[in-house]
Each structure stands twice: as structure tokens, then as C-alpha cells.
Amino acid sequence: MDQLEVLKKEWQKREQELPKLSYAAIYSMLLKKSSSIVKWIFFIGIAEMLFWIAILFFIPDSQHKILVEMGLHKISIYVNLVHYVVVAIFIFYFYKNYKRIRVTDTIGELMANILRTRKTVRYFVYYNIGMFVLSTIAVNLFFYFNMHHLYEVVDLGEQALSEEKFQTYFIITQLIVGLAFLGLLMLFYWLIYGTLLKRLNRNYKELKKIEA
Amino acid sequence: MNEDLEHSFVTQLEANQNIVHKICRLYTNSRDAHNDLFQEITIQLWRAFPKFRGDAKFSTWMYRVALNTAITLYRKSKRQIQTQDYEKISFKISSEDYDDTIEEQLKLMYSAVKDLNDIDKALVFLYLEDKNYREISETLGITEVNARVKMNRIKEKLRKVLNP
Numbered sequence: 062m063d064q065l066e067v068l069k070k071e072w073q074k075r076e077q078e079l080p081k082l083s084y085a086a087i088y089s090m091l092l093k094k095s096s097s098i099v100k101w102i103f104f105i106g107i108a109e110m111l112f113w114i115a116i117l118f119f120i121p122d123s124q125h126k127i128l129v130e131m132g133l134h135k136i137s138i139y140v141n142l143v144h145y146v147v148v149a150i151f152i153f154y155f156y157k158n159y160k161r162i163r164v165t166d167t168i169g170e171l172m173a174n175i176l177r178t179r180k181t182v183r184y185f186v187y188y189n190i191g192m193f194v195l196s197t198i199a200v201n202l203f204f205y206f207n208m209h210h211l212y213e214v215v216d217l218g219e220q221a222l223s224e225e226k227f228q229t230y231f232i233i234t235q236l237i238v239g240l241a242f243l244g245l246l247m248l249f250y251w252l253i254y255g256t257l258l259k260r261l262n263r264n265y266k267e268l269k270k271i272e273a
Numbered sequence: 274m275n276e277d278l279e280h281s282f283v284t285q286l287e288a289n290q291n292i293v294h295k296i297c298r299l300y301t302n303s304r305d306a307h308n309d310l311f312q313e314i315t316i317q318l319w320r321a322f323p324k325f326r327g328d329a330k331f332s333t334w335m336y337r338v339a340l341n342t343a344i345t346l347y348r349k350s351k352r353q354i355q356t357q358d359y360e361k362i363s364f365k366i367s368s369e370d371y372d373d374t375i376e377e378q379l380k381l382m383y384s385a386v387k388d389l390n391d392i393d394k395a396l397v398f399l400y401l402e403d404k405n406y407r408e409i410s411e412t413l414g415i416t417e418v419n420a421r422v423k424m425n426r427i428k429e430k431l432r433k434v435l436n437p
Contacts, residue, residue, distance in 0.1 A: 064435055065400070065428055067375070068382045072295075072401045079294040082311075087290070088283050090315040097313065097346035164317045164338050164346065165324060168395065169414025171341050257348075260391070264344055267392040271415050271423045 098257060099175060103159050105253055106182050110148060113189060130214040131207065133200070144192065151185045169272075172265045179258060186250050193246070197239050204231070282322050285331045286315065292332060292402075293339050299387065299398055300343045314342045336399070337412050344391045378435065385434040393427050400424060 128134050158178040166174065204211050211231070212224050222230065286293075293314050297307040318338050325334055386397050392413075399409045410420040 063428070064378060064382050065397075065431060068379060068386070069401050069403070071379055073403070076291050079291050079298070082287070082290055084283055084287050087286055087315060088279070090312050091279065091283070091319050093312055093316060095313060095316045095320075096348055097317065097342070098348055099346060101348065163324075164321045164341050165334070166341070167337065167412060167414025168341055168344055168392075172345050175345060261345055264391045267390055268413070268415070271392070271413075271419050 098261065099159070099162050099178070101257060102175070102178060102182065102254075103155075105257075106155055106185070109182075109185070110152060113148065127211075127214055131203070131211065133203070140196065147188065151181070151188070154181050155185075169268055172261065172268065175261060176258075176265060179254065182254065186254075190243070190246060194243065197235075201232075201235050201239075204235075278322070282319060286318065286335075289332050289335055292335050295402075296339050296343050296398065299394055300347075300391070302387075310343060310347055313347050314339045317342045317346060333408070336402075336404075340395050340398070340412060344395060381435055382431065385431050388434075389427065389430075393423075393430075396420065396424055397427060 128137055155178070158174070158181055162171065162174045162178065164171065208228050208231075209224065212227050215227075293311055294307075296314070297310045301307045301310050318335065321338055325331070386394065389397060395413060396409060399412060404412075406417045406420045406424075409424075410417040413420065415423075
């Protein structure tokens with residue numbers, strides 16, 4: 062006889078060995094909080110958006126002064142405006158995806174929906190990284206071609222640096238800080254989404270394999 | 274109204290809790306994880322309950338939500354210690370009609386099923402629950418033919434594990 066058939070018979074026979082929870086025990090579970098993956102993806106996504114928005118408020122005044130004096134103030138306002146619009150669009154899609162996730166879908170549909178949510182998050186990540194890289198490159202190129210002006214604008218305080226030295230230091234510092242920040246960013250995304258969705262991805266692939 | 278809903282839900286879940294326990298047993302390896310998953314499934318069932326229209330049987334609806342939770346929503350706890358004892362207790366011999374070889378085979382079979390991936394396990398679980406291929410395909414969101422083909426492959430895989 063088929064071994065799985067034997068297990069099936071036994072499986073049904075052994076129901077009485079299962080734990081038995083009381084009405085009260087089940088009832089108390091209704092009040093507990095869920096810790097599902099979807100919830101975490103959603104919260105982390107929201108936290109991320111808040112983080113990016115908050116960062117804009119923490120740009121130091123000295124930086125601001127430099128922007129004004131270098132004549133970048135107006136353009137930075139426009140860029141920020143566009144950025145906010147894009148973020149708002151992302152938030153909208155994000156919420157829409159989240160609402161679409163229903164636990165009563167088939168397993169395949171549910172997984173596709175979760176992965177779609179993740180895709181939106183991923184585009185958001187790409188956008189943020191891309192925006193960071195592009196704006197950093199643009200601003201630094203601008204500074205590079207206006208180095209003399211920048212030298213005059215930047216308040217060096219007590220330290221007296223020759224213009225040549227200043228130029229070297231400036232470029233090196235910008236490069237290191239930029240790369241370090243980019244690295245941190247990518248590490249953060251890799252850790253958060255990579256670990257959270259590893260199993261889901263694997264299961265989705267299994268399901269796809271069945272369909273293929 | 275809300276109290277009625279709560280009462281109706283808890284009563285039905287209490288009556289059908291075996292389904293959830295069986296899923297928990299298949300998808301977890303310790304008592305803590307079992308309870309954890311049971312709780313998460315309960316929460317997900319309760320969330321979806323207002324939309325449950327009664328056009329399907331409560332238990333049928335439960336299969337889907339519970340498996341969804343086990344496969345996609347549940348954040349597996351990191352403290353997952355492989356405690357084999359737990360399974361052994363649950364699959365100790367309960368009747369005398371069985372000789373040792375069959376019991377041994379059963380144990381091996383059960384642990385082979387537990388070693389399957391999440392999706393294969395769901396298929397086997399529904400099969401063990403005596404669901405037909407239509408119901409299996411509806412729960413997983415694949416076609417009936419695919420469910421059948423996949424099930425045959427899993428059977429073959431299990432046979433190889435047991436008779437190497």
C-alpha cells in the first residue's frame with residue numbers, strides 16, 4: 062500500500078492527540094497583536110519615508126548658507142518640490158497595495174500581492190538611491206567648476222587653507238562621505254528586505270515552478 | 274453586534290481548532306513556535322472574519338487563511354531550535370495493531386513530510402486532510418492538473434526518501 066495512504070489513515074486517527082484550547086484561551090488571542098510580514102513591510106516602508114523627509118529638515122544652516130550664496134537655493138527648492146510629489150505618489154501606491162492584500166486570497170494570489178508591494182518598495186529604494194547619487198554628483202560637479210567661488214563662501218573658521226589644498230580636501234571628503242552613505246543605505250535595504258522576504262521569495266518560486 | 278460576531282467566531286474556531294493545530298504541528302518544531310503560529314493564524318482569521326459570508330464552509334475558509342498565514346505571513350521566530358522530541362511525542366504509537374516496522378515507517382514518513390518545503394508541505398497537508406484536487410488547487414491558486422502532477426512528484430520524492 063502507498064505509504065502516504067498509511068500516513069493519511071493514521072493522520073485522521075490521531076486527531077484526539079492534538080492540543081485542545083478553551084473558548085477563553087482562543088478569545089484572549091483576538092486581543093493580541095499580529096506580527097505578520099505584511100505589517101512589518103508596511104511599517105518599515107512608512108518609517109523609511111519619514112526618515113527621508115526628516116533628513117531634509119536636518120540640513121544644517123551652514124549648508125543652507127552655502128546653497129544660497131552659491132546660487133543653488135532656488136533650484137534646490139524646485140528639486141525638493143518634485144521630490145515631495147514623487148514621495149506622495151509612492152505613499153499612495155504603497156497604501157493601495159497594502160489594502161489589496163487579503164488573507165483570503167489563494168496562496169498564489171496572496172504571495173503575488175505581497176511581492177507587488179515589495180516591488181513598490183523596491184522602486185522607492187531605487188528612486189531614493191538614484192536621487193541621492195545623481196544629486197550628489199550634480200552638486201559636486203557644480204562645486205568643482207565653481208571651486209573658487211566656493212572657497213570664498215565656505216567659512217573655514219580658524220583653519221587657513223590654501224585654495225589648492227581646500228580643493229583636494231573638499232573632493233576627498235565629499236567622495237568618502239558620499240560612498241559611505243551609499244554603502245550604509247544599501248546595507249540597510251539588504252538587511253531589512255533581504256532577510257524579511259527571503260522565505261517568501263523562495264515559496265513564490267516554488268509555486269511558480271508548479272505552474273511552469 | 275461586535276460581541277455577537279466575536280462569539281460566533283470563537284465558537285466556530287473552537288470547534289474547528291484541530292485544523293489549525295495540525296498546520297502548526299507541520300510547520301513548526303517547538304511548542305513555543307506552535308503556540309505562536311496558532312495565535313497568528315487566529316488573528317488573521319479574526320481579521321478576515323467580517324468578510325466571511327458563509328457561502329463556503331467555515332472549515333474550508335479556514336484552510337486557506339491558515340495556510341496563507343503559515344506560508345506567507347508568519348515571521349518565523351529566529352529561536353527555532355530543532356527539537357525532534359516534540360514530533361516523537363506527537364507520533365508515538367497509540368494502538369497495538371501496528372507492528373514496529375509500520376510504526377518506524379510512519380515516523381520516517383512523517384519526518385520526511387516535515388522536511389519538505391513550505392509549498393509541498395501544504396499540498397501534502399491538504400492531501401492528508403482528504404481534500405480532492407479541486408479543493409487543493411483552489412486553496413493554492415494553481416490548476417487541478419498541476420496539483421495532481423505536483424502531488425505525484427512529491428509522492429515519488431517521499432518514496433525515495435523511505436526506500437533509498
